[in-house]
Amino acid sequence: MSAVMPPVASPLVIGPHRIWPPVILAPMSGVTNRTMRALYKPFGLGLTVTEFVSSCALQYGNRRTMEMIDQHGIEKPVSTQLWGDDPGVMARAAKVVRECGADIVDINFGCPAPKVTKTQGGSACLKDVDRCEAIMRAVVAAVDCPVTMKMRLGWSEDNLVYIRVAKRAQSAGVKAVTLHARTARQFYKGSADWEHIAALKRAVDIPVIGNGDLDEAHLAVDRMRRSGVDGIMLGRATLGNPWLISQIVDLLEGRDARPLPTQADRLAYAIVHYRAMVDEWGEARAVPQMRRHLALYLRAIPDAAVLRERIMRIERADAVISLLNATIERLRCEALAA
Numbered sequence: 001m002s003a004v005m006p007p008v009a010s011p012l013v014i015g016p017h018r019i020w021p022p023v024i025l026a027p028m029s030g031v032t033n034r035t036m037r038a039l040y041k042p043f044g045l046g047l048t049v050t051e052f053v054s055s056c057a058l059q060y061g062n063r064r065t066m067e068m069i070d071q072h073g074i075e076k077p078v079s080t081q082l083w084g085d086d087p088g089v090m091a092r093a094a095k096v097v098r099e100c101g102a103d104i105v106d107i108n109f110g111c112p113a114p115k116v117t118k119t120q121g122g123s124a125c126l127k128d129v130d131r132c133e134a135i136m137r138a139v140v141a142a143v144d145c146p147v148t149m150k151m152r153l154g155w156s157e158d159n160l161v162y163i164r165v166a167k168r169a170q171s172a173g174v175k176a177v178t179l180h181a182r183t184a185r186q187f188y189k190g191s192a193d194w195e196h197i198a199a200l201k202r203a204v205d206i207p208v209i210g211n212g213d214l215d216e217a218h219l220a221v222d223r224m225r226r227s228g229v230d231g232i233m234l235g236r237a238t239l240g241n242p243w244l245i246s247q248i249v250d251l252l253e254g255r256d257a258r259p260l261p262t263q264a265d266r267l268a269y270a271i272v273h274y275r276a277m278v279d280e281w282g283e284a285r286a287v288p289q290m291r292r293h294l295a296l297y298l299r300a301i302p303d304a305a306v307l308r309e310r311i312m313r314i315e316r317a318d319a320v321i322s323l324l325n326a327t328i329e330r331l332r333c334e335a336l337a338a
């Protein structure tokens with residue numbers, strides 16, 4: 001693959017929104033909160049999506065649920081994702097998230113977690129294509145903004161319904177569909193099968209967004225080009241590495257991918273992320289939540305395991321930041337000495 005490629009993409013059109021670059025941050029429950037979406041957007045994302053929100057829980061409007069749909073301070077357009085199994089409840093929830101600032105409402109037909117599928121939500125909806133359609137029609141009718149949908153290939157290998165569901169989506173007025181190319185039964189095992197993503201693109205006229213295992217910039221652009229998708233969605237590989245987003249955008253705009261930052265610079269940014277989380281959520285909530293992020297920001301550092309171990313045991317934000325600053329100092333000295 002060559003380092004410089006001609007622009008391979010056009011803006012992703014979702015209803016009235018022309019989204020450039022066509023690169024979307026995947027919804028990730030417990031991870032992509034408002035702080036992270038606001039911080040990662042300037043790395044070049046065209047669109048961010050909230051973590052999934054229960055349509056049932058939205059009926060009660062408790063504080064934790066309302067925090068999840070908070071879109072303030074994030075550059076528009078922004079999308080809010082809902083899950084549920086009941087068309088009427090989903091429609092009411094869609095109205096609420098629209099009133100709370102969503103420019104796009106996304107429907108989750110992909111979550112494989114038992115706590116969701118045991119109530120027939122998330123990927124369990126894929127067992128019943130008619131119910132998927134009823135949910136999509138109800139949500140589309142409820143809001144004056146575009147509705148999108150994100151799904152897996154099907155519940156299991158022997159019942160791959162993604163093309164049928166996408167065709168129903170198209171006829172129901174859904175404006176774009178994202179495919180994470182694994183079955184629900186697979187959870188995260190094996191690899192995402194981009195041949196299915198290409199097949200979906202050929203099968204429908206609405207924009208298709210490809211998702212799954214895009215963890216390197218050239219690979220991402222190559223998969224986008226080969227499958228012909230209108231957009232790509234990035235999840236796990238961006239955690240602790242938002243620079244991947246900028247590299248992909250460089251390639252999409254016909255430039256060389258910029259180099260990744262030094263380890264010291266990665267940690268300096270991890271401190272920015274840490275401070276933003278503590279400011280927004282307070283120390284008691286931010287410190288445990290940031291452990292996962294820090295483990296990923298640290299992953300390229302030689303003694304990462306030792307550092308991670310220490311961070312896991314620290315409860316105070318200032319002590320974590322001091323440890324990170326000391327590590328940055330050490331890495332910079334080592335780089336000078338090398």
Ligand SMILES: Cc1cc2nc3c(=O)[nH]c(=O)nc-3n(C[C@H](O)[C@H](O)[C@H](O)COP(=O)(O)O)c2cc1C
Nearest residue numbers: 026027028029051052150180212213214234235236
């Ligand atoms: C911790 C975590 C939480 C997730 N939560 C959601 C979610 O709330 N809604 C959703 O549609 N997908 C969710 N996903 C799936 C991702 O959006 C994405 O489809 C999946 O990780 C594959 O993309 P990737 O290989 O780029 O990570 C989650 C994934 C992870 C790892």
